[in-house]
Amino acid sequence: MDNNQCMTKWSAAWALIGGIVVCTGCMNGQSITHSEETFPHEPGCKAKGEVTEKPWAELHQILDDERG
Numbered sequence: 001m002d003n004n005q006c007m008t009k010w011s012a013a014w015a016l017i018g019g020i021v022v023c024t025g026c027m028n029g030q031s032i033t034h035s036e037e038t039f040p041h042e043p044g045c046k047a048k049g050e051v052t053e054k055p056w057a058e059l060h061q062i063l064d065d066e067r068g
């Protein structure tokens with residue numbers, strides 16, 4: 001997957017709203033100060049287990065790959 005595809009996939013699973021990353025499956029959020037913690041999904045979230053446990057870290061990785 002190239003970076004555009006990674007970013008498309010990331011933005012399908014997550015939304016950035018007011019500085020909080022939000023799961024599009026359960027609408028729970030996580031601030032950047034908790035970026036090293038596992039994302040707190042709702043128990044019944046369908047995306048849980050399908051998406052990365054650390055969305056901030058994944059976003060960082062995508063940016064890092066692009067910028068070198």
Ligand SMILES: [Zn+2]
Binds near residue numbers: 023048
């Ligand atoms: Zn979720």
